[in-house]
Amino acid sequence: MSFLPDRRFLAIETLFLLVIMNLVLQPLTEPDFGWHLRSGLDFIAHGGHLPLLDPYSHTMPDWPWVEHAWLTDLLIGWVYGQIGSYGALAVIILFGLITAGAWWVAGLTARASGIIRLCACSLSLWVALPFLGARTQLITVLGMAVLLWMLQRIRNGAGLKIWQFPAIFLLWSNLHGGFTAGLFLLVLVVGSSWLMPMFTRFWPALHERSDEPPVAPDARRQLVAATGLSALVTLVNPYGWRLHQEILESLSDRFMIDTLQEWQSPSFETVAGKLFFSYLFVLALAAVCWYRRIEPLRWTVLAVFLALACRHFRNIPLFLIVSLPLLAELMQTAVDRISRVESVRRISSLRWVGGLTCLLAGLVLYLGPDHAERVWGAGVDPSGYFRGTSYPIEAVGWIHEHRDHVGTRLYNEYGHGGFLLWWLPEEKIFIDGRMPAWHIGDRHILRDYVRLNNGDPAELGILDRYGVDWALITKGAPLAQALGALPAWHMEYEDEKVCIFRKR
Secondary structure (H helix, E strand, O other): OOOOOHHHOHHHHHHHHHHHHHHHOOOOOOOOHHHHHHHHHHHHHOOOOOOOOOOOEOOOOOOOOOOOOHHHHHHHHHHHHHOHHHHHHHHHHHHHHHHHHHHHHHHHOOOOOHHHHHHHHHHHHHHHHHHOOOOOHHHHHHHHHHHHHHHHHHHOOOOOOOOHHHHHHHHHHHHOOOHHHHHHHHHHHHHHHHHHHHHHHHOHHHHHHOOOOOOOHHHHHHHHHHHHHHHHHOOOOOOOHHHHHHHHHHHOOHHHHHHOHHHOOOOOOOHHHHHHHHHHHHHHHHHHHHOOOOOHHHHHHHHHHHHHHHHOHHHHHHHHHHHHHHHHHHHHHHHHHHHOOHHHHOOOHHHHHHHHHHHHHHHHHHHOOHHHHHHHHHHHOHHHHHOOOOOOHHHHHHHHHOHHHOOOOEEEOHHHHHHHHHHOOOOOEOOOOOOOOOEEOOEEHHHHHHHHOOOOHHHOHHHHHOOOOEEEEEOOOHHHHHHHOOOOEEEEEEOOOEEEEEEO
């Protein structure tokens, strides 16, 4: 029996919710947010018309752009445009609700009390902190949580309504290209559920000792049909089969995968890597101490998504969602066993409440009010907030006032592309987060961008090839030093963050 009955600890649950709120509400600092907002506003302005070619860059204007998050962008643009001066705050709240919803739904699948689920969600969200904010990938995280909840209900004997899965994927495939992760999860579960009866024929003890309810034969057959229909309805989108082609080409672009950080393996050199490996250590230690169940299907899903997270940095949130129910159940088991210890049982529940309340209150004070103030400032005055970040908002202000001092074809850094599409909507950019896998003939934009940033003067001809006549570059970057040494380029502006060069 747990010593933390849910309804008697309303104050603690409220404090946990405050912790979660502090974690899920994040300023709009995601590098790709700007181009998502810009495309959403433009979709609305053009009556929902999607452009056939890239409208935002001067380097790849003939690229047939497939916007795999067009419906999410439309939602972002609508929310941002409807609230007036509080549009940015509305978007922050929107993605906070999406994030909280994903972790809440995933927590529902855990065999644990409500307060333990909240505690597990808080810990998991803390690890996911580097991935939170206005990121369209969180749509896919929410979709994965919903799938896990539905699959658990099926394993527990709930009737399978086969139309529910295609309906989810019809919406998901238009909200974000990560629907492929959901299809992968379905295929993994279907394959494992069909293989399990084969293993039990050769190893009957596995069936007898398993703590996991098997998927009934009728449900397995319906799952196969639901998976096939779900894959089929993803073709119902503005781009048809080209959506799948674009996703496949992006996932198979070796240069992009080897270059961008989000496609690298996690390491202790990054904060996100340290948090992830610390989480794995805690989860493994808790499993060694308190996990004694035989659950082959759960093992399979956890092992596969752990391998994906260890292979690519960007997959860590998916593993956190998949492993959240196990974390909550291990925490519940630990609490139940500790509560049976005689010395612990002598401590009154009032002392437990007081101790936990003080601990959580301290955590809430640690996370805010400074964090809440930053989020509010980012929502109501984003330009003022960006002055305290590395984004070149001061340079943007100077450009607006001195447009005649710059050229017509801009060079910008990869991390600034989305930001500039938000704050300089009249300019076409050199590169942004949509474009790393784009290439036509000898124009491979990410490869050319990397060559330029090596600082080799021999590579500066790439600027001439793209007709670049002005550049906004981080102060002290190799390319800024190279241009500063050339008589053909003149520095028009400089601050603590960036320099602006113009070709004479």
